[in-house]
Amino acid sequence: MVHKGFGLARPGILQSLHTFWDMSKKTIVEFSRYPVAFIALFVQVFLIILMFMFAAFSFVAPGTGAEISRQFASVMVYGLIVNLFLSFTVWEVGFSIREEQFRGTLESLYLSPASKFGNLVARIFAVLSWTAAMSAFAIFVVGMLVGGLPAKNILLAFGVLGLTISGFLGIGFLFAAVTIRLKESAQFLVSFVQFFFLIFSAMFFPFSALPRFLVDYVSRWLPVSYSVDAFRSLLIGLPEGFPELMPLNSELVIIVLFGLFSPLLGYLVYRWIERKARATGTLGEY
Amino acid sequence: MGLSVFSHRSSLGVILTVLKARFLIISRYRGSLFLESLLPLVFAAMPILIGVAVAGGDAAAGQNFLANVGTADYKLYMLLGASVFIVVSTMLWIVGFWIRREMEMGTLESIYLSPAKRIHVVSGIASYAFIRSSIAFVAALAVGSLVFGVNPFRGEVYAAVAFLLLGLVPLWGLAFLFGALILKIKEANSVINSLQWVVSFFMGVFFPIAAFPPILRYVALTFPPTWMNQGVRASLLNLSYFFEAWYIHTAVMFVFAAVVPLLGYSIFLSTEKRLKRKEGVGQY
Numbered sequence: 001m002v003h004k005g006f007g008l009a010r011p012g013i014l015q016s017l018h019t020f021w022d023m024s025k026k027t028i029v030e031f032s033r034y035p036v037a038f039i040a041l042f043v044q045v046f047l048i049i050l051m052f053m054f055a056a057f058s059f060v061a062p063g064t065g066a067e068i069s070r071q072f073a074s075v076m077v078y079g080l081i082v083n084l085f086l087s088f089t090v091w092e093v094g095f096s097i098r099e100e101q102f103r104g105t106l107e108s109l110y111l112s113p114a115s116k117f118g119n120l121v122a123r124i125f126a127v128l129s130w131t132a133a134m135s136a137f138a139i140f141v142v143g144m145l146v147g148g149l150p151a152k153n154i155l156l157a158f159g160v161l162g163l164t165i166s167g168f169l170g171i172g173f174l175f176a177a178v179t180i181r182l183k184e185s186a187q188f189l190v191s192f193v194q195f196f197f198l199i200f201s202a203m204f205f206p207f208s209a210l211p212r213f214l215v216d217y218v219s220r221w222l223p224v225s226y227s228v229d230a231f232r233s234l235l236i237g238l239p240e241g242f243p244e245l246m247p248l249n250s251e252l253v254i255i256v257l258f259g260l261f262s263p264l265l266g267y268l269v270y271r272w273i274e275r276k277a278r279a280t281g282t283l284g285e286y
Numbered sequence: 287m288g289l290s291v292f293s294h295r296s297s298l299g300v301i302l303t304v305l306k307a308r309f310l311i312i313s314r315y316r317g318s319l320f321l322e323s324l325l326p327l328v329f330a331a332m333p334i335l336i337g338v339a340v341a342g343g344d345a346a347a348g349q350n351f352l353a354n355v356g357t358a359d360y361k362l363y364m365l366l367g368a369s370v371f372i373v374v375s376t377m378l379w380i381v382g383f384w385i386r387r388e389m390e391m392g393t394l395e396s397i398y399l400s401p402a403k404r405i406h407v408v409s410g411i412a413s414y415a416f417i418r419s420s421i422a423f424v425a426a427l428a429v430g431s432l433v434f435g436v437n438p439f440r441g442e443v444y445a446a447v448a449f450l451l452l453g454l455v456p457l458w459g460l461a462f463l464f465g466a467l468i469l470k471i472k473e474a475n476s477v478i479n480s481l482q483w484v485v486s487f488f489m490g491v492f493f494p495i496a497a498f499p500p501i502l503r504y505v506a507l508t509f510p511p512t513w514m515n516q517g518v519r520a521s522l523l524n525l526s527y528f529f530e531a532w533y534i535h536t537a538v539m540f541v542f543a544a545v546v547p548l549l550g551y552s553i554f555l556s557t558e559k560r561l562k563r564k565e566g567v568g569q570y
Contacts, residue, residue, distance in 0.1 A: 036471045040480035047483040052336060055492035059337035059350045059360070072340055102390050188321035195328035204332060209339035 016115035023114075023122030031126060038130070045084070045134050049142055052076060052204055070146040072205075077142040077149060078232035079203035081135040082164060086224065087194050088127045089168040094175035094190045096123045101183065107283055116274070117267065120176060121169070128165065152237035160234065160252070163259030164227035170262025177266075177273040180283065201225040207244040219245070223258035226251040300402045304410025305417075312418075322376075323425035327433055330368035333492040334361055334434070355494050357523045362436040366522060367491040369426040370450070370515045374457060374489065375482050376419035377412075381461040382478050384411050385468045404558070405551070408465070412458050419457075423450070441522035445532070449521060452536070453514025455543035459550030460510065466550075466557035489515045494525075510542040 031038065056072055100106035109119065143149045175193075179186040198204065200214065201224045207215050219225045226243075230251040233242035243251055277283040312319065334347075337360055341347035352358040388394035397407060431438050464481070471477060488495075488506045495506040495516075506512045513528065517535055520527045527535035 034471075037477060040477050044480040044483050047480070047487050051483065051487050051492060052333070054497050055333040056336055056340045057497060058354050058493045059340040059347050060354070061341070061346070061350050062353060072336075075339075076336075099390070102387065183315065188318040188325075192321045192324060192328070195325065195332075199328060199331055199335065202335075205336050205339035209335045 015113075016118045019115040019118035020122045020125070023119050024125045027123060027126045031130075041130065041134060042137055045080075045138050046141055049077070049080065049138060049145075053142075053145065070149075073142050073146045074149045074236050075206055075232055076204050077138055078235050079205075079228055080138055082161070082201075082224075082228045082231055083194075083198055083203040084131050084134055084138070085128070085161070085165050086168050086171070086197060088131045089124050089165070089172040090175050090190055090194065092124050092127045093120060093172035094179045094186055097176045097179040098183070098187065101179075101285075110274075110278065110283060116271075120173060120267075120270070124169070124172060150236045153234040157231055157234040160227060160231045160255055163255050164224075164231065166260070167223060167227065167255075167258035167262040170264070170266030173263065173266030173270040177270040180273055180277050183285070197222070197224050201228050203228055208241075215245075223254055223262070226254045227258065230255060297403065297406050300406035301410040301413060304407055305414050308411065308414040322372075322422055323429060326365070326368040326372045326422075326426035327430050329371065329491075330361075330364040330430060330434070333364050354497075356525050359436065359523060361434045362438060363519060363523060364492060365427065365430040365434055365436060366438070366519050367489070367515060369423050369430065370453075370511070370518055371486050371489060371491045372426050373419040373423045373450070373454070374460075374485055374511045374514075376422050377415045377454075377457045377461050378464045378481065378485070379478055380415035380418060381408075381411055382464050382468045385465050398562075408462070408554075412461055415461060416454060416458070419454070438522060441524055443522070445521035446518045449514060449517030449536075449539065452539045452543055453510065453517065456510035456539075456546035457514075459546030459548070462547070462550030462554040466554040469554075469557050469561055485509075485511060488512055491515070510539070510546055513539050513542065 053073070053076075056076075097106065100109060110116070139149060139151075171193075175186065175190055178189060182189060200210070200218045201222055202210060202219065207219060207225070207229065210219060226245060229243045229245050230248060233239075233244075233248065236242065238248065245251065246254075274283070337347040337351065338344055341350045347360060348358040351360040351363070355363065357363055385394065388397060398404070427438055430436075467477070486492075488502075488509045489511045490497075490506065495503055495512060498506060507528065513535065516525075516528055517539065519525055520532075520535070528538070529535065
């Protein structure tokens with residue numbers, strides 16, 4: 001069937017896959033043109049780790065440094081991995097839309113018959129592969145610094161991470177929508193939300209460091225908190241007191257629901273805001 | 287050059303026009319201004335929470351910090367570091383992104399073709415960055431003091447303000463250097479993000495640079511924002527200045543203020559000249 005509005009294009013799964021593949025290739029080609037940026041990302045991860053390690057050392061009682069830093073390092077680095085995936089998913093989707101707005105190509109993209117969903121997902125495909133490489137690098141660096149990190153229940157932890165990334169896609173779609181609406185301010189909102197989750201989902205420290213009322217009234221309401229808690233608790237071997245928020249089984253249920261429903265909800269919101277912007281003619285505005 | 291008339295007045299006119307244009311643009315995005323003032327709070331909160339987690343409580347964190355750093359007021363220490371950092375970051379971010387965006391929008395070459403001198407256009411941008419970063423500092427410190435329950439006016443406040451203002455001068459030079467880097471390597475986003483961490487690392491935003499191994503410490507001491515940060519902290523928290531005496535600290539900052547802007551601008555000019563000869567400034 002040929003839709004009269006699409007000329008000779010045939011919308012369908014195959015076309016969506018082609019769009020996804022071509023857009024991914026385009027993103028990879030774009031990234032490959034800026035090798036400095038690629039190296040800079042690794043430097044960034046290395047510096048984040050070093051900075052927080054140095055900060056932690058400032059609070060260590062004299063004579064107890066190595067032991068406490070190893071214990072703290074495993075909590076921090078596994079939280080950092082979740083944070084890396086969250087940051088790159090949210091930042092990449094939101095920022096790419098902003099770039100298209102700047103270049104004046106967003107409207108043209110929407111006038112083409114290419115799949116909009118494929119276009120959105122393709123933006124993060126390349127970045128996610130590199131984030132995985134950076135996570136491995138982070139584990140290696142911290143492991144070297146503190147003399148090895150615990151890595152238990154790896155398969156289950158990977159499952160949790162997979163569902164978490166799926167959930168982050170939903171947040172990424174939401175940010176793409178927010179970018180269309182808020183334009184320049186969306187960048188700051190993305191930064192703010194990254195830091196919000198960093199603190200309230202206790203990505204660099206255990207939840208016990210947060211005041212009790214913040215855990216009860218903020219952290220427990222964020223699905224991301226359960227992802228962080230379950231992921232690092234599994235990898236450090238579920239010692240006493242971990243997971244901190246709920247029993248593991250209950251946390252897994254929340255993570256599964258987050259992984260399944262967040263992308264759907266995020267995409268629906270994106271479509272709604274995108275349609276509104278097209279109707280009011282503000283899609284290309286910046 | 288057409289009918290352009292070059293005078294001090296027209297030069298000032300260019301600077302003011304650029305400044306006005308930037309404020310007009312940012313006035314369209316008020317949300318970003320609000321969120322910008324909140325970021326240092328979050329930035330300061332992270333090491334505070336890490337400290338509480340590592341030490342095992344607020345009181346123990348204060349005691350351990352006193353033993354390691356020289357003050358028990360770790361919250362104000364982190365807040366000052368984060369607020370000074372937002373000043374540095376805003377300066378670099380605004381100048382770096384300005385060049386990158388002109389490249390992306392295809393208007394950088396047009397700026398080069400206009401009769402206005404680049405130094406005046408860039409000075410307009412740098413002045414805008416200076417005002418924005420000063421506002422960000424005041425907002426961050428004010429809101430941060432309320433949230434963390436600390437008093438930032440307990441030490442030598444005038445000395446702290448003097449260190450801050452003196453430290454802003456070399457930042458102009460660093461902004462030019464940064465602009466040259468963006469012109470050269472093009473891709474700004476990741477570089478800016480990474481450089482922010484490099485800057486905060488060498489400034490000792492979350493810890494004293496005395497914690498560094500000797501080589502890193504010497505590198506950090508060649509970086510002007512490190513001196514600005516320590517100057518502000520030393521005057522407000524009664525910590526020691528670099529090389530102990532305040533006048534040596536001030537003298538070094540004066541040297542930075544005299545040398546870095548000239549150095550930064552000359553590097554910017556030579557990079558620009560090379561690019562114009564080889565590939566043009568429009569490529570991105």
